[in-house]
Each structure stands twice: as structure tokens, then as C-alpha cells.
Amino acid sequence: MTHPTSLDVERIRKDFPVLSRELPGGRPLIYLDSGNSSQKPTPVVETVREHLAMHYSNVGRAMHALGAESTEAYESARDKVAAFIGAPSRDEVIFTKNASEALNLVAHAFGPHLWGSSGEGTDPRFALGPGDEIVISEMEHHSNIVPWQLLVQRTGATLKWFGVTDEGRLDLSTLDELVTERTKIVSIAHQSNVLGTVNPVADVLRRAREVGALVMLDASQSVPHHPVDVAGLGVDFVAFTGHKMLGPSGIGVLWGRGELLEAMPPFLGGGEMIEAVWMDHSTYAPIPHKFEAGTPPIVEAIGLGAAVDYLQGIGMDAVEAHERELTAYALEALREVPTLRLIGPETLDRRGATLSFTLEGIHPHDVGQILDDSFGIAVRVGHHCARPLHLRFGIPATTRASFYLYNTTGEIDALVRGLHHVQKVFA
């Protein structure tokens, strides 16, 4: 057995040219913002370039040499993603433009639909109206809040949510009151993009199954950083996004159980998602194409396939172990910064490599900008698209450092030095 932490970070860094870039003013780049979006390794960039320049054409519909090359590359990317997340079938992998579209797609499946003319009634699992309930949590990213708010506005259903404990854990004490026979779907983050908390999927799933509710995971922050096996998790839907896992922008993924995807009404209408169209009605293509209206993000999916290849070449176990080491180091190192308050779990137990914190008397906006200005340290500051979570902790904003396979303990040292400097500037 190879040691799981056998990840050669110096070799990996060479694959990311931007990491050796000099920023304006001669600053080096210390990129601690991968939770926001990750950098791209050369194999991904080159795959995109090569396809755009030499093999590009539309997919599916084109019957010529370039069409075959593009289609083969695009559909292979689907195979790769399916294998990467352990999807029972490649047809369960739907390419969207980002995780947000994937979450909206599932939210739009619910409602009092009139899919009659295409021969389908609403499947009872997706029938939603007044009296029905949807459960999310207070630690969700806005992309897993707003789609459900819009849905309950459209349908008259009710939105409920798990609270968050002081240590930044999902408050499961109300699980049985929250998730009831009225619940149609529970949609929660697999890993919080602010707290780093990894949520106890099995507990939530058990209760959801008892009451017959569906379960969706927003895995935007887990799939890039841990080995994730959707079949093993046992949930119904999983959403994630390419740009946070070394892939290009413009590509996201919805995985769903085939039987459910087939029962869902289509979302966006257009070319490629149809079987046959008449002026007054249409029939729809089988999954995955039913949910891929119009020309898909072709080159983006192919780039994501290359990102998956890259991650698998290194091994997700090794990625996870490396991030765990960085997190342990950072939890320790940040402790020595005066007045620093960590928002989220203080131990390595069920948490990822995302650390959010405040410094007394200094606004995170100022922290982030001084770190950038003076040292080229890129962190994220603000509410990180999780404003309700910040309201919960009574703070408008935090500074967040998030790590990935290319980060080093040296960069964490630089962050700590930077924070000391920030405190001097505003002293």
C-alpha cells in the first residue's frame, strides 16, 4: 500500500503556471481561494486549446468527421465524470453550466405541472403545492437557498431549514420535527463553503427515507476535495461545479438516480432535448439529453474530463490527505493570531480545508485587500454567498482561506505573517 499523503506538491505546482506568476508590483501569488474557484493545470488548459483549435464542431447532431470527434470527446467526458463519482450509469450525468443550474433544474421539477400533452402526468414525488414542505439548512450557499425560495413562491409550498450549532455543525436535534411526512425533498450541502463542516448525510438520509422524502446534496465543495461515491452515499441528487475542481468555467454537473430523472419533466426546452417536435407538442429525448437543451458547453465538458483525469492521476485519497495535513497545520497556526475567531469546527473531525474567521475590529474587506495588496495573498472576504449563515453568527462577513492540492504549509505561514501585518496597519 502506498502512503495516502504521497502527493508531490512541488511537482504539482509546476502544472499550474499561474502559481509562479508575478502579480503587478512584483508580488508573488499565494492563492488561498480555491473554495471560490480553483486554478487550472496545463493538461486542462491544453485540452481546451487543442479541442477548440483542431477538433471543434457541434455534437450529437453533426454527421461528419469533426462532429464525430467532438461528440466522442464530449460523451467520453461524461463517462469520466460518471466513473469519478461512482454513478451507476453514465446517462445519469447531466451537464449544466454550473452547480446553480443543477440545483435550479431539480427545484423546477417540482410543482403542479401540466405535462399532459406529452403523455406524462406529474409523478407524485414531484407534485408540490400548499401544505408540502422543503427542507434546507442555514449553512447553505445562496445557490441552494434561492431556487427553493422561488419554488415555494411559485407553488405555495413551505420552506424550512436546519439550524447550525455554535461549533458550526448542522443542528440535528430537530430532525424529526423538521423532516416529516409533508417533506418532499431535503437539500443540503455535503460540505459547507464557509465552515468547512462535512455534514452527516446518513443521518439525514435515514429520516428522509422514513418519511418518503427525496434527498439532494450540494456537493460543490466535496467532490473537488474528497473521494465521493454517489451510489455509496445513497442520496437521490448530487450537484457540483467544474470550475472548483480544476475544470474550466461554464460547466456543472447534476447527477440523479436514473429512475427519478426519467420521471421529471424537462426543464429548459430546445434543440437536443427532444425526440420529435410538432408545432403543438413535443416528445423528449431519453436522459441525459432530455436535460441538455441547446448546444451544450462542449469544450467545457471536455476540459472537465481532463480535470477528472488529472485528479484521478494524483488520486483523490492523496488529495484529501494532503488537504487534511494543511488543515491541521492551519488550525494550529491561526491559533497564534491575536483576536482571531474561527467560525466553524476547530478540530479535524468531519471538516474540510476551508477556514473562515474574523479579526477583532478589522473588517474582512480590509483584511483581504491588505493581504492582496501587500503580499499577493488571495483569500475570499464577505459572506461567501452564505449570508444567512453569517447572520446566524451575528457577523456581516468573514475572511476565508481555502486550500487545494497545490497549496503548501509555507503559504499558510505567509498568511499568518500577513494577518499580523494587517493588524499592524489598522492598529
Added chain:
Amino acid sequence: MTHPTSLDVERIRKDFPVLSRELPGGRPLIYLDSGNSSQKPTPVVETVREHLAMHYSNVGRAMHALGAESTEAYESARDKVAAFIGAPSRDEVIFTKNASEALNLVAHAFGPHLWGSSGEGTDPRFALGPGDEIVISEMEHHSNIVPWQLLVQRTGATLKWFGVTDEGRLDLSTLDELVTERTKIVSIAHQSNVLGTVNPVADVLRRAREVGALVMLDASQSVPHHPVDVAGLGVDFVAFTGHKMLGPSGIGVLWGRGELLEAMPPFLGGGEMIEAVWMDHSTYAPIPHKFEAGTPPIVEAIGLGAAVDYLQGIGMDAVEAHERELTAYALEALREVPTLRLIGPETLDRRGATLSFTLEGIHPHDVGQILDDSFGIAVRVGHHCARPLHLRFGIPATTRASFYLYNTTGEIDALVRGLHHVQKVFA
């Protein structure tokens, strides 16, 4: 004054490396499928590569050097697109993943919404229910049919459509009966993707204005090929797609009149499209961000900006004139192919560089594949996502050749030779 046809096609072809590629089996590539998707010039490919490799980060939310570079590049692309189509304001340019999403976005603005909790009632122009009507045409691409079918299924409204004449023109003889006080929106193609027909926007618009209906143009086939000025056209919404105009896949555009976009409810919910989020309600960002949920197709928009720069460097007048020459040449040349039947206008009058046809007794699938197999000629065969139009002409499919700035009369000669060969194979 410079002659508008002063387009140096040999110089242009050097910017498209794929055009000098050898296909498997030693075939040259003769790409006559730009109506499906265009090839990409080196400046576009290099812009994408350079940004992905050296300047990438998330936009808007990021407050560090890379965030500023990415945001500036992304928002500059919006400026470029706005200038390219003559948008009165850059904020009216919304980036989507393709034209289909843009069309669906507008379709989803209609309905009996309950946007109460965010303080907005349904604007009467977007209130839709039984008795209300939507008008499209029989020559639409599926992406401008299915979203409206889904809308009338959701709302109980009625879908109506213009017929198409034998010469492939919009049948305006029923304009006044079709577009009435009950019509909420008329959505038609600016240029047909099968017939090449350019539709008489002004006539339709005049009637729509009389009855207070909105007008949307599916400009997927016009913006890439002609100078288009949205303000001059006077319509309300225009949709088009990046991959057909030398840009990357994964990026589309919705332009809309600012005042209407502001009156519309949001479509996809998530990060970036909000102003503030509480667990039980949200307020939304001003346009354009209100309609850009989640991480947008960043690099794709930047690539589209480079495509617009490239097209403007050549001049859309010159592009249009060049395509006109090719069309004149092709209309003439195809005449000598026995049994060839053109579907669409037979003259240069109000038509673009898209020619669809049938050959007696030979299925288009076979035509396309022999052209590809034997000569590397890429055309599109099938119903081109316009099945109702093909039903209208009583044919299951056509063969379509579509030209762009990089095509030559020599390639049209090759097509004609290829068609003669096809006829020999199946004789």
C-alpha cells in the same frame, strides 16, 4: 469608400488552423457547417488559453488581483458585445450558456407569478394565463418552439404560429388575425437556420405594437453574419449564441430592453443574482446580474469578446458582402445538380448564406455521410432542429450547406462535385 467585399479570405483562413487540417484517411476539411457551429480563429483560442492559464479566478465576488483581472476581462466582454449589437446600455446584455437558455429565460418570465415576498407583483406585460396567446412561426428552431410549448403547458395560455409560404417566406397574410389584443409576445427567427430567409421584422413589430405585444427575435443566425443593431430593430428581446460567431461553446447572450428586464422576475436563483438573502426571502441584484445565477461562463464570455473583436476587425459589412457573394455563387452552382430541390428562397433577396436542399431518391443522411467520407465535406443533414418546417414541406430531412467568412467559391465547387459523386454511388 472601401469596397465592402474587401475581405481577404486567404489571410482569414490562416487564422483558423483547423481549416488546414488533414482528416483521417488524408481527406482535406471543407467545412460548410457554420450554421450549426463555427470554427474558432487563433486569437479566440489564445485568449481562452491565456486567461485560463494565467489570469483565472472567479468574478465579482473576489477581491484580489486575479479577481480584479478576471472581473475586468469578463465585464469588458459585456461592453464589447453591447457595442457590437448597438445595445443602448451594457447592463442589458445578459450572458447565458447558449441561445436556448436565453429563449427559456424570457419564456419563464411569463406566468401567474407570486413574486409578492420580494415586493414585486407580476408586471401586466408578463402576466400570462388562459385566454392569452403567444405567437411563433413554423420555421422556428426547436429552441424557439419548445420553451413556449412548456410555457403554455404551465399556464394554460395558447400557442399560435405563422405559416411558411412555398418559397420559404413567413406567411404574413394572416398577420392581423394571428397577432391580436390577446397576444403577449411574438417570438420569431431573425434568419431561418434552414431556409436562410431573413424575416421582415418591421412588419411584425408594427402589428405587435398596435396590439401591445412584446417582440423577441431569435438572432442566432443573424448576429454572426450581418451587422445587427438592436436599438435600430426596435424589438424587445434578442437572443443569440457565441459558438456560431467564432466564440467558444458554453456562452450565449440575451439582450433585452432594460426597463423590461427590470420588470421581469428572476429566472435561475443562486449566488451573484442576489442583493441580500434571508432564509425566508431574498432581494435581487440589478440587471444584468439578476439573471446570471452562480459562477458565469467566465472564460467563455471573454472568448466571445475576442470573437467580437475579430469580427469587428474584419467588419460585419465585409462579412455580409462576402457571404452574399458565396450565396450568389452557390445558388447558381447548385442549379446544375440534377434533381436538386432547394428549400428556401432561390434569389439573393432577403436571404443569408444557408442553403438546404434534397436530392431525389437519396436520403440526406446518405448525402452527408458520403460527402464527408469521400471528400471531407462537412454539411449538416437531418431536420436541423426545425422538424415542423420539414413537415411543412413534406420531407423528413434536408442537406444543408452554410457559409461563413472563411469559405471560398472553390469549396462550393467541391460541394457540387461531391453531390455528383453521391448521385453516382446511389445510381
Added chain:
Amino acid sequence: MIGESMYQELILEHYKHPQGRGLREPYDAEVHHVNPTCGDEITLRVKVGDAGRIEDVSYDGQGCSISQAAASVLHELTAGSTVEETLSVVDEFTRLMQGRGQVEADEEILGDAVAFAGVAKFPARVKCALLSWMAYKDAVVRSAS
């Protein structure tokens, strides 16, 4: 024509000289299948004899050379085999067609039908090749009930 070509001589041969074309009596089941994407259609009849042996597969239809040739090859391959044998050929053919050009064809099982291997690279054409084969599978199921 190049080596990789989808238009193997054999396909053109079958297209120009279809085997067993035309609807015949007697039959146990008749089905009508349409490919709504491209408008190709086929009517197909099956007559099963003693010991589950296929006595006749007769058909009529319209469409591209691939769909027409596939029906002709189907007719040849099924003649005289048992239902069970033919269904395993159908399965192998389906696997080949849906393999996106990544699947090796088993010539032992497929015989002449390997000529269609090149079709698998074009998703839009796969349905053309499968039209008659799916109709056949359907007809066999119906004839048994």
C-alpha cells in the same frame, strides 16, 4: 472511398439489393416502428416455426441506406436460427451500436452486421441502424404472447 468509411460496400450492396424485402404471409406478429428524429419507418413481420426457429422475417419501410441495409442484413442473419440465437445477435449488435465506436465488434456473432461498426461513431445514425433490429425484438416478444 477510405478504409474507415461507414459506407462499406456490403451496406451499399444490401441497400441496392435488399434481401427479403416485402411483407409476406403467414406471420405471427407485425409491428410498425418510426424514428421520430429522422422520419425513417419500418413495418416488420415475424413467423416463428417449430422449435422456436425463425421461418420468415418480412419487412417494408423507408429511410436512409443504413436503416434499409440494416433490415436486409437482419433478414439474412435471422433466417433459420432459433429465436434465442437471434436475440443474442440483436444484443451484440445493440452493444456495438451504442458503444460510440469504442466497442470491438464480435465478428463470430455478428457476421455481416459488423459492416455497421462505423455507424456507432455518429449518435444520430445509431438509431437508423437499430430501427429494424428493435422492431424485430419487439415483434418476437409479441409473437410469443
Added chain:
Amino acid sequence: MIGESMYQELILEHYKHPQGRGLREPYDAEVHHVNPTCGDEITLRVKVGDAGRIEDVSYDGQGCSISQAAASVLHELTAGSTVEETLSVVDEFTRLMQGRGQVEADEEILGDAVAFAGVAKFPARVKCALLSWMAYKDAVVRSAS
């Protein structure tokens, strides 16, 4: 600190030693503005004197150094000017802030406020800089009615 820095000494000076901070009487109008995105808030009062001259702009609030310093600079720039003059400064400041770093600042008009030019590159920070200035514009409009 580098030359391009957003944190000009001047901004830090104003943040650490805000000018005219605190709510004072008398005033013609008081407004309270919040930036819902980041939670910054400001309460601002305006007193307009004879001939439309600003007599006092007083304020209190909380937020990052940019939003706080911007209020302090606003206080300095408005003191003693006519409403009309100050509104043209507000317009130029707004133009600079919304220019995404592409707009040249007019130092003649803006005075110390040019120090904020670097903010314009960060859309998320633009609102911080504009918070007090928009509040001021609002207060002036209300004081006139």
C-alpha cells in the same frame, strides 16, 4: 505597500481619523442607508444654509475602512460648497467608481476623493465607497422638499 494599492495612505488616515464623524443638530434631513451585501451602514444628516450652501454633513455608521473613509472625505469636500457643486462632485465620484478602473479620475473636481480610484476595480467594494455618497445625495434631495 505598492503604488497601485487601493489603500492609499490618505484612505487609512481618514479611516483612523474620521473628519466630522458623529451626528449633530441642527439638520434638514436624515437618512439611513444599508449595503445589504456586506452589512455596512450609515446614518447621515444634512444642514443646508443660505444660498444653498452646505453648512454641515454629520454621520455615524459602521463598515470597512473604505466605506468609513469615504464618508470622512465626503464631509470635507462638501463643507462650504453649494448643493449644486457637491452634486457634481458626487456625479464624478460615481462615474469613477462605476468605471471598473477604466475611467480617468478628474482630480480638479474630486480632490482627495481620487484616492479611491483603485476601488473601482473591485465591483464588490464599489458599493462600500458609494454608500455614504448615495446617502448624501438622498439626504440633499429630501432636504429640498
